[in-house]
Amino acid sequence: MYRLDPRYAPAPQAVLTVGWQAAAAQLPSEPAVLAVEGPPTVDWDALAEHLRRALTATPVTLLDVRGHYAPAAEIRTRTERPEDEEDPYFRKLADNPLDDLFDTLPAAARPDEGLLVVYGPGAALVDHDLLWYADLPKRYAEAAAVAGTAGTNLGLPGEKPDLRRLFYADWPMLDRHRDALAPRLDGWLDLQDPDRPVWLDGPGLRATYAALARRPVRTRPYFNSTPWGGHWAQRTLGFGPDARNTALGYELIAPEAGILVGTGPRAQAEVPFQLMCVLEPQSVLGAEVHARFGTSFPLRFDYLDTVGGGNLSVHCHPKEPYMRERFGWPYTQHETYYMTLGGPGAKVFLGLREDADVDVFRERVRQAATEGTPMNPEDHVRAFPAEQGQLFMIPAGTPHASGAGNLVLEISATPYLYSLRFYDWLRPDADGNPRPLPYEHGFANLETGRRGAAVARDLVQQPRTVREGTGWREEVIGALDEMFYEVRRYVLDAGAEADDDTAGRFHILNVVEGDGVTVHTAAGDRHELAYAETLTVPAAVGGYRLRAADGGPVRVVKALVR
Incomplete structure (x- = not known):
């Protein structure tokens, strides 16, 4: 059965806690500066108040970096190009560093006692002893921008949101900043439930990524609604029963995809798939793909649902x-x-x-x-x-x-x-x-x-068999010289098994017909993959085996960089 919440255990040494008191308990008793970084969609005022209340035995001083941004007009001048104003639809991706938000960074000397909490987008630019990243997945920012929530855009805390700016300026700037911080984060704070945040320690986060980069992994799926959307995902998968439709299904869109890490639905942190590519690029992508694309995961799988739509x-x-x-x-x-x-x-x-x-x-x-x-x-x-x-x-x-x-x-x-x-x-x-x-x-x-x-x-190509065995065959169903990837398909009889190998470059699998397969890796990992689910097989996995379910024939689509 299709899983709406594929979840993976944190690394054994990881510390995962739930609630503000538990997160605050991870902070030192000696004087220190804590920087809490993250996107503008976080409710920063509430975060600061929650931390202050949770640290009842520790004097807390608060420093909101948003009060030190350059004037809004100056931020726009720095982050927009003349051609952006001429084009009402798109912008060139911004390449600004986050310190373009500031004229002068605020001073943050270590206190004589207690904790100085520096918070808001850009807090990590201030000298600090400890660094947390407070996060909401990008779908929250897009929803806030559509709803007209003020403060959605980076560096413009009181202004009406601009969806175009969010996509082409804010996200590239925030992503580069977050990715550069990943190797030294001391904690990750998931704020999807603002009253019960989930905190994961930085070393545990990196150890979890290292483990996931060497085994098959699914990202958290999500469907949005659009004017053309259909209803297949609502009726078949159970997504958004109250939504007007299910249109674009985010199976694996790397810049927005998240991996659920935790022990249960109320004790899980959603961490960015992209950070795994940043921290473990050769394991995830493979050396040749990494050399060509850097840490950008170059393929995506998504659904376009127009069943009952337009x-x-x-x-x-x-x-x-x-x-x-x-x-x-x-x-x-x-x-x-x-x-x-x-x-x-x-x-x-x-x-x-x-x-x-x-x-x-x-x-x-x-x-x-x-x-x-x-x-x-x-x-x-x-x-x-x-x-x-x-x-x-x-x-x-x-x-x-x-x-x-x-x-x-x-x-x-x-x-x-x-x-x-x-x-x-x-x-x-x-x-x-x-x-x-x-x-x-x-x-x-x-x-x-x-x-x-x-x-x-x-x-509109016809399948070409490239490998076959007892009860199975692998076909190339699409390849063009001008496209850097190709698409293949496994056709398996009920219970049939087929061996494959990443050979140094990641594979992506999706069950397009049948009850599903079980993926067994040479290292002993096992992963169920049901109908309509998508699975990333990192380059480091190497050899693996697909076993079709016993209920009937199965077809599995596979994509890989050529």
Whole structure:
């Protein structure tokens, strides 16, 4: 059965406690400076008050670094480029250090007695003796920005939130800052339950990551809602029964993914998957992948749920030079769609028609965006039957969309913030406003040569068996020279076993049909993987075996860097 909360035990030497009193008990009795770092979505005033109350036997002095930020206009000047103001849709990823928030850092001399608590985003820049990181996963920040919660943006504590700034400025700055702190953190504080935080000691956190980087691991899944979303995940997996829909399923999107570490649902900390890549890059990624991508985990698995929903927007993703120079990401967003479910009449839009006239296409898109004139994408873009088990290749620059009635397992390069829409069916957003159409970006990246028969030949590939044994075979179901990863599939009879080896580069697995498999590693680890679940097999695992459940045949999709 699909697990909504895959959880892993902390390392044996780790200290994991629950509650403010238990967290405060980890602090020294001698005078010291504690810096508590973290994102702006943390309720910093409440955190400071909770710590002060919990430290009843210790004099506490509080220093809020947010009161020492540079003026808001100056922060904007430092963190925005002129071209950012010209583009209403996207920004280049910010490369600022966090000290750009300050003119002068506050002084924090060690007290004669008790504890000086320096807190807020940027607290770690102040001289300190101990360092904690107080965290809320990124989904909280996105929800706060959508809700209009003041103080969501970095360095702008009293201002109305800007979702675009959150994605392209705040998160890159915060991620680099957090990643640099990871080797010396003394404690990790999970504040998802603000009255019962979960605290994990820094050495224990790093030991836990070291163990998880050498065994198969699942990240915590999550579904959001969008105007096009469907209901498969609600009905089949039990996600968000009260939500308006389940649209984008975060199975493994490394910049936002978390790993649950703990002993039970009320004693677990969600820690970033990305920090495991920072602390254990060769174990997770493998030496060659690490050399190519640094600590960026380059693949993602997610779901696009349009079962009972609508068509996705017709869009493309930036080609690599454009992605690198205009948006600041060093590699681009090649994608694939694996049809986990498809219904009668369901479609996938992909590539240009043979007779497509790009000038006419552009004019129809312009009329839709500026005048609200409906258009038929199939006048310009090819449509294919959404057959269960088919993989569609979507290299950067290729127009595409999933139609309504599908469950797509999207296997993609990790960059995920740059969808260059051409047409969105004149659909309003949740507030009733027209959804943005950055179609000029789209046409600047449109691959006009991939059209007609070449789309079917190159992008709708047929399986090719590369290995087989008793009761099983492994197929390549998608590979292109211009894409740095490929997608394979295991087809296993009930109870069949197949051996594999990471051979120095990570694998990602997802059960697309059947009751599931058990993954056995050469080191003796065992991991169940149910239908629709996604599993990362780090490079350090080496040899492993898949055993299909006894209830019937199983299909498992696998992706790896070529």
